[in-house]
Amino acid sequence: MxxxxxxxxxxxxxxxxxxxxxxxxxxxxxxxxxxxxxxxxxxxxxxxxxxxxxxxxxxxxxxxxxxxxxxxxxxxxxxxxxxDRFLSHDPKERSETLQWLMFQMGGIGPMMGQAMFFQRIAKPNGDEVPYAIDRYVTESRRLLEVLDTRLAGREWLVGDAMSIADIATYPWARSYFWATVSVDGLPNLQAWFDRIDAMPRVQEALQLPEPRPSAFGKGDTEAAAAENAARFR
Ligand SMILES: N[C@@H](CCC(=O)N[C@@H](CS)C(=O)NCC(=O)O)C(=O)O
Known part of the structure; x- marks a missing residue:
């Protein structure tokens, strides 16, 4: 082998x-x-x-x-x-894919990550900072609205197939529950979630290295949140 x-x-x-x-x-x-x-x-x-x-x-x-x-x-x-997968050879489509990849790396990830930190780690461990929570939740919601607008009338962030922009963005945006960011009123984003939720190989990947359903609002989320917060004490 x-x-x-x-x-x-x-x-x-x-x-x-x-x-x-x-x-x-x-x-x-x-x-x-x-x-x-x-x-x-x-x-x-x-x-x-x-x-x-x-x-x-x-x-x-x-x-x-x-x-x-x-x-x-x-x-x-x-x-x-x-x-040679998930990134177009066409120079414009390739650039667009990298633009949306950077949008995730510089925006969605850091903002949702801080929304998670201040609510899932700082707050339960006795350091509640309402200004920071409001700032990162509001900015995360704004960024998800940008995604929703982008996804109007299209199945994927760029072109007509999944790209590395979708791959990078999905695990973050789909963890809106863990970041306590609402996706109400964002139908294009929710349809994109549904599309990727239905891909068996993506869902197989999300079980590794071990399953963590709480990130997506499934299972015993309260117990998972308490266990997560305790790890940072
Ligand atoms: N910008 C980095 C961020 C990596 C990052 O923050 N990874 C987190 C998990 S999502 C981590 O390793 N955390 C452990 C630690 O902070 O020690 C990337 O996109 O790879």
């Missing part, structure tokens, strides 16, 4: 799911290395040599002299070029 080129270091988080979705949807064989935040594996010296930011995800490409890539957007871009 040949060893797969790609080794993926990841965890079951919004950024961590992105390369999993790519690899499963493209049906590419890879080696999964789950990173345990509880053991601070993302801060271990060997891992920091691959990802100086000490976060997940990271890939190592054995097919390219063990070349390491960190930052989830750069990982998706690298995989898109290596496997």
């Amino acid at each position: 040949t060893r797969p080129d790609i080794v993926l270091y990841t965890a079951n988080t919004m950024n961590g799911w992105k390369p999993l979705i790519f690899l499963h949807e493209a049906q590419i064989d890879y080696e999964l290395v789950p990173i345990d935040f509880g053991k601070k594996e993302q801060k271990a010296p060997d891992y920091l040599r691959l990802n100086p930011n000490g976060r997940i995800p990271t890939i190592v490409d054995r097919g390219a002299d063990d070349f390491a890539v960190f930052e989830s957007g750069a990982i998706l871009w690298y995989l898109a070029e290596k496997y």
Whole structure:
């Protein structure tokens, strides 16, 4: 049996799911290395040599002299070029895809991430900052409205097929429950969720490295929230 080129270091988080979705949807064989935040594996010296930011995800490409890539957007871009999937060759469509990828990396991710932090970690641990919660929830909602407007009359963020822009954006936007951001009145966004929710390989990827239904408002979300907050005490 040949060893797969790609080794993926990841965890079951919004950024961590992105390369999993790519690899499963493209049906590419890879080696999964789950990173345990509880053991601070993302801060271990060997891992920091691959990802100086000490976060997940990271890939190592054995097919390219063990070349390491960190930052989830750069990982998706690298995989898109290596496997010629989910990124158009047409210069304008390619640029549009990268624009929406950057919109996720610079907007949706950081804003929803902070909305999650202040509500799911700071607040239950006794440090409630209403100004920050309002700021990040309001900005997250505004960004989801931008997505909703973009998706009017189209199935995908760019072109007529799923791209790395959709792959990057879906795990974040779809975690609106965990960020406590409403998607009421955003029918185009909800239709896009439905479309991707119905893709079996995407849903298979979201079960890895282990299932986390609470991110999407499923299962015992209260217990999951309490357990999550306790990890940061
Ligand atoms: N901009 C980075 C962000 C990565 C990031 O924040 N990863 C989080 C999980 S979603 C993480 O590793 N957290 C663990 C930690 O902060 O130590 C990317 O997109 O890859």
